[in-house]
Each structure stands twice: as structure tokens, then as C-alpha cells.
Amino acid sequence: MREDKGIFYRIDWVVVGLYLALVFIGWLNIYAAVYNETHNHIVDLTQKYGKQMIFIIAAILLAMGILIIDPKFFSQFAWFIYGFFLFMLVIVIFSGREVAGSKGWFAIGGFGIQPAEFAKMATVLALAKYLSTLDVSIAKFRSLVIASAIILVPAVVVLLQHDTGSAIVFLALVIVLYRAGLTGFIPLAFIVLPVLGVVALLVPKLILVAVLLMTAGGAYFFSNRKLRSIMLISAIFLGSVGFVFSVDYAVNNILEPHQRNRIHVLLGQDVDLRGAGYNVNQSLIAIGSGRFFGKGFLQGTQTKYNFVPEQSTDFIFCTVGEEWGFMGSALLVVIYMSLFVRIILMAERQRSRFSRFYGYGLASILFFHFAINIGMTLGLVPVIGIPLPYVSYGGSSLWAFTVLLFIFIRQDSYRYDLV
Numbered sequence: 001m002r003e004d005k006g007i008f009y010r011i012d013w014v015v016v017g018l019y020l021a022l023v024f025i026g027w028l029n030i031y032a033a034v035y036n037e038t039h040n041h042i043v044d045l046t047q048k049y050g051k052q053m054i055f056i057i058a059a060i061l062l063a064m065g066i067l068i069i070d071p072k073f074f075s076q077f078a079w080f081i082y083g084f085f086l087f088m089l090v091i092v093i094f095s096g097r098e099v100a101g102s103k104g105w106f107a108i109g110g111f112g113i114q115p116a117e118f119a120k121m122a123t124v125l126a127l128a129k130y131l132s133t134l135d136v137s138i139a140k141f142r143s144l145v146i147a148s149a150i151i152l153v154p155a156v157v158v159l160l161q162h163d164t165g166s167a168i169v170f171l172a173l174v175i176v177l178y179r180a181g182l183t184g185f186i187p188l189a190f191i192v193l194p195v196l197g198v199v200a201l202l203v204p205k206l207i208l209v210a211v212l213l214m215t216a217g218g219a220y221f222f223s224n225r226k227l228r229s230i231m232l233i234s235a236i237f238l239g240s241v242g243f244v245f246s247v248d249y250a251v252n253n254i255l256e257p258h259q260r261n262r263i264h265v266l267l268g269q270d271v272d273l274r275g276a277g278y279n280v281n282q283s284l285i286a287i288g289s290g291r292f293f294g295k296g297f298l299q300g301t302q303t304k305y306n307f308v309p310e311q312s313t314d315f316i317f318c319t320v321g322e323e324w325g326f327m328g329s330a331l332l333v334v335i336y337m338s339l340f341v342r343i344i345l346m347a348e349r350q351r352s353r354f355s356r357f358y359g360y361g362l363a364s365i366l367f368f369h370f371a372i373n374i375g376m377t378l379g380l381v382p383v384i385g386i387p388l389p390y391v392s393y394g395g396s397s398l399w400a401f402t403v404l405l406f407i408f409i410r411q412d413s414y415r416y417d418l419v
Contacts, residue, residue, distance in 0.1 A: 092105065358408055
């Protein structure tokens with residue numbers, strides 16, 4: 001057992017330092033994105049950078065509070081926390097405030113709280129709790145169904161709020177199932193199905209079905225041709241065909257019109273530089289204009305004249321690209337990648353299965369937000385409206401991501417006390 005020292009001697013200061021660096025970079029670029037010469041004081045609460053400063057102070061207080069809580073609390077009350085935020089997700093549908101087409105916000109004074117952001121943290125807790133209690137492999141059907149339900153139930157409720165972006169984030173937790181012993185076939189499906197969905201939007205259905213039939217025939221030819229193999233190949237073929245024909249229905253009836261338009265623009269089916277493609281086009285102009293070293297702090301013309309909507313939130317990365325150039329953007333990516341690698345290394349050194357699975361859940365959520373948000377600004381993925389962790393403007397996202405991270409930091413500091 002390690003010598004008993006105070007919590008501040010035992011926490012991973014590398015992760016804390018990376019967190020503080022991202023928060024500072026975020027505030028700096030929010031200041032630049034919405035800078036107003038007549039309101040240039042950093043704590044001017046009429047401006048987003050003033051509000052973000054308050055959010056940051058509150059986040060640090062939250063982090064300090066988590067570090068003094070008994071780490072066993074998070075494991076023991078994981079189900080209660082999960083149930084509470086699931087209840088909040090339902091309540092907000094009926095009594096919440098609508099923001100940008102999503103009815104997922106509680107209005108508190110002049111601020112809004114989005115339960116979906118905190119529900120991600122609660123879902124990671126519940127999933128880690130369940131996986132840590134399993135005596136058998138997650139590949140067992142019953143275990144897989146329960147674990148999948150823990151992930152999908154909040155995702156479906158968030159989808160009912162018309163917040164498709166946040167709902168999709170929950171699917172990133174399949175990585176945790178893979179770490180828990182899930183076979184390679186199912187995680188592969190999470191890669192193949194999106195690709196098949198995109199192809200289904202671009203290729204005539206009959207041609208695609210013919211290709212699937214030939215693939216199934218090839219799989220049958222190289223299989224052992226036993227009844228179980230034939231049934232599995234048939235099930236995958238029929239499921240794939242059903243998925244192909246359901247894509248159009250999902251795009252036309254489930255997605256919001258603006259989301260549907262963004263997908264069509266991304267796939268090159270529509271060219272709409274004044275509508276659905278406007279944000280991405282302006283973002284690319286801003287990032288490209290920054291070149292190698294950027295235009296300098298507060299010198300971005302795309303940023304200063306507000307050509308890119310949502311510059312301080314979903315498209316904050318274009319502000320980084322314009323004012324700090326390739327070097328600044330690369331530095332931000334390096335900080336993120338360092339954080340992800342550090343979290344994975346910390347997860348692997350845990351003696352508690354709960355802490356290990358929680359660490360992978362944390363890494364999955366953060367990486368998904370990072371990859372999709374930056375992919376949106378570069379026109380690589382559809383614009384689904386999710387923030388860049390610790391950098392985008394917003395109290396709910398900053399607080400939720402802070403709680404998500406510091407619970408793990410607290411768990412990591414506790415590992416020396418476990419036998």
C-alpha cells in the first residue's frame with residue numbers, strides 16, 4: 001500500500017494540466033469569436049466570454065468537490081444517478097425550453113441546463129457498474145442485451161427531444177463493450193452499417209441488393225456449410241437488405257429537414273452554399289485563410305464579422321484555424337490526443353474493473369465529440385451539432401465533461417487503496 005497522502009498528492013496532474021489547457025484555449029477562442037469592442041471586459045456577463053468565465057469557475061469548484069468525495073460513492077450510487085438523469089431526460093420533453101429545434105433544456109434564470117450532457121456521464125457510470133459485476137463474458141446474449149439497453153434507452157429518449165447529435169454520441173460506448181470482452185464481429189457492425197447506409201443513399205437499391213446477394217453467396221461458398229453457418233449468413237443478408245431499404249425512410253421521416261439537407265450536401269447530392277452547406281463552406285474559408293501561423297489573436301475577419309454561425313459553440317475550431325493557423329490547430333489536436341492516450345493508460349492501470357470500464361467510457365465519449373466536431377468544421381461528416389469538449393461555449397457541456405473527467409481522476413487516485 002502506498003504511503004497515505006492527501007488527495008492532491010495522489011491525483012494525476014498531467015490530466016488536470018491538459019484539462020486546464022483546453023479550458024483556457026476554449027475561453028480564449030470564445031473571447032475572439034464573439035469579441036465586442038464596446039464590451040471587452042473579461043467578466044462582462046452580457047457577453048458569452050463573461051458567462052463562460054463564470055462557467056469555468058463553477059466547473060473548477062465542481063472538480064474540487066468531486067475530488068473530496070469518497071470514490072466508492074460513484075460505484076455505489078451509479079444506478080441512482082443513472083435513473084435520476086433518465087427521469088430528467090423524460091421530464092424535459094414536457095417542461096423544457098426549445099433551443100435550436102431541440103426541446104432539451106431547463107431554463108434556470110438567464111441560463112439553460114441540458115440534461116442530455118449529464119446523462120452521458122450517468123450512462124458511463126451505469127455501464128461501468130453493470131460490466132464490473134459480470135462473472136461471464138459480455139458476449140453472452142443476456143449480458144449483451146442488458147448492456148445495450150443501458151446505452152440505448154437514454155439515446156432513444158434524447159432522440160425524442162429532436163437532438164440527434166447527442167443521441168448518436170451514446171453509441172460511442174460500444175468501445176467499452178469491446179474492452180469488456182465483446183467479439184470483434186459486433187463492433188465491426190458499427191463500422192459497416194454507417195458505410196452501408198451512405199452507399200444506400202448513393203447507389204440504386206437493386207444493385208446494392210445484388211452485391212449483398214453475391215457477398216452472401218461467397219460467404220456460403222467459403223463456410224463449412226453447416227446449418228448454423230447457413231442460418232447466420234441468411235440472417236445477416238436479410239438484415240442488411242432490410243437496413244438498406246430502411247435508410248431512405250429514416251432519412252426522410254426521422255431526421256429533421258435541416259439534418260437531411262446537410263447529409264445531401266455532404267454526399268454531393270445537393271450544392272447549397274447559402275443554406276445547408278453555408279456553415280461548412282464558411283468554416284473551410286476561415287480555416288484555410290489562417291494558413292500556417294494564423295492571422296493573429298482578434299485578427300480573424302471571418303470570425304470578427306460573424307460569417308460562420310455558431311462560431312463559439314459547434315464551430316469553435318474554425319476560430320482556432322483562422323487566428324492560430326495550422327500550428328495552433330495542430331497544437332490543439334496534440335493536446336486532445338495526449339489527453340486520450342493518458343486516459344487509456346490510466347484506465348489500464350486500474351485495479352478496479354469499475355474504474356477501468358469507466359475510463360474507457362470517458363475516453364469514448366470525449367473522442368467521439370472531438371472527432372465529430374472537428375470533422376463537421378472540415379466538411380468530413382454531417383453537421384449534427386455537438387460541442388468540442390472543454391473548448392466550446394456552454395455551461396452544461398463544460399460542467400458535464402468536467403464531472404465526467406474528474407470522477408475518473410478521483411477513481412484513479414483511489415487505486416492504491418485497493419488490494
